[in-house]
Amino acid sequence: MTTSAPAFTGEVTGTYELDPTHTRIGFVARHAMVTKVRGAFNEFSGTAVINGDDPSQSSATVAIKVDSIDTRNADRDAHLRNNDFLQVEDYPEITFSSTSITQTGENTFDVTGDLTIKGTTQQVTVPFEYQGAAKDPFGYDRVGFEGSTVINRKDFGVTWNAPLETGGVLVGDKVTLEFEVSAVKVS
Numbered sequence: 673m674t675t676s677a678p679a680f681t682g683e684v685t686g687t688y689e690l691d692p693t694h695t696r697i698g699f700v701a702r703h704a705m706v707t708k709v710r711g712a713f714n715e716f717s718g719t720a721v722i723n724g725d726d727p728s729q730s731s732a733t734v735a736i737k738v739d740s741i742d743t744r745n746a747d748r749d750a751h752l753r754n755n756d757f758l759q760v761e762d763y764p765e766i767t768f769s770s771t772s773i774t775q776t777g778e779n780t781f782d783v784t785g786d787l788t789i790k791g792t793t794q795q796v797t798v799p800f801e802y803q804g805a806a807k808d809p810f811g812y813d814r815v816g817f818e819g820s821t822v823i824n825r826k827d828f829g830v831t832w833n834a835p836l837e838t839g840g841v842l843v844g845d846k847v848t849l850e851f852e853v854s855a856v857k858v859s
Contacts, residue, residue, distance in 0.1 A: 680779050680802045682724035684815055688855035690718035690734070691814070696852040697736060701825075702844025704836060711743035711752075713766075720855055722815070727775045732783060736766040756832035763790045771795070783819070789828035796821055798851065813857035820850045 698712040718734035738760045741752050753760040770785035779802040787796045803816035825831075825847050834842040 678804050680724065680727070680775075684722050684805050685724040686722060686813070686857045687859045688720045688722060688815060688857050690716065690720075691854045691856050692716060694854035696850070697734070698850040698852075700848040700850065702846065704842055705838075705840040705844075709743055709748070711741060711749075713737065713740050714742050715740035718855075727773050727781060730770075730773045732768070732770045732773075732785070734768045738764055738766055757830055759790055768796075781817075787823070787828075790830060792828045794823070794827050796823060798849070800851070800853075815853075815855050815857075817853040817855075818851065819853075820848055822846050822848050 692715070695716075696712055697716055698710060700708050700710050703709045713736045715737035716734060718732065720732040721730055723729040738758050739753055741749050741758070743749055743752070752758055755761075758766075767788045768785050770783050772784045774782045774784070776782055776799070781800045781802070782797050783800055784795060784797040786793050798819045798821040800817045800819035803818055805813065805815045808814055824845050825843075826845055832843070836842060
């Protein structure tokens with residue numbers, strides 16, 4: 673038996689804040705040409721203004737604390753924070769600010785905006801699927817969305833790599849950004 677999310681409607685209209693305890697902002701990158709490394713950022717904030725009647729009038733912003741990167745390996749996390757990769761001392765945040773939101777299906781949306789990593793801004797589009805809305809046990813109205821997109825890390829000045837003896841490189845250029853969002857209505 674399969675279930676689908678309830679239809680996206682005007683009832684979800686409002687201003688929402690990301691719930692960091694129920695939201696995951698993660699990434700996946702190829703490692704050593706044979707496997708993948710998964711990680712997430714543990715500290716972030718974000719706001720979405722949702723217009724359920726006209727999603728094109730909606731907007732979203734996110735600010736991620738780079739030093740909260742977590743790949744479950746302290747040495748790798750330290751390397752990702754340093755100047756070879758994310759240069760956290762000079763660029764403590766990754767930000768995203770939407771420039772347009774397009775409804776592509778009953779429960780699907782393309783969220784396009786400016787992603788800034790290491791001081792470099794590129795336009796990206798993240799396809800999202802609406803997962804539904806609910807009132808939680810504490811009386812808060814929540815909405816859920818999931819989405820992912822692939823970026824090239826070199827487009828953001830993240831260029832470090834190491835050649836492998838067997839050919840290829842240690843770190844792949846493509847990084848999949850993953851978003852599992854739970855947001856709480858604040859107005």
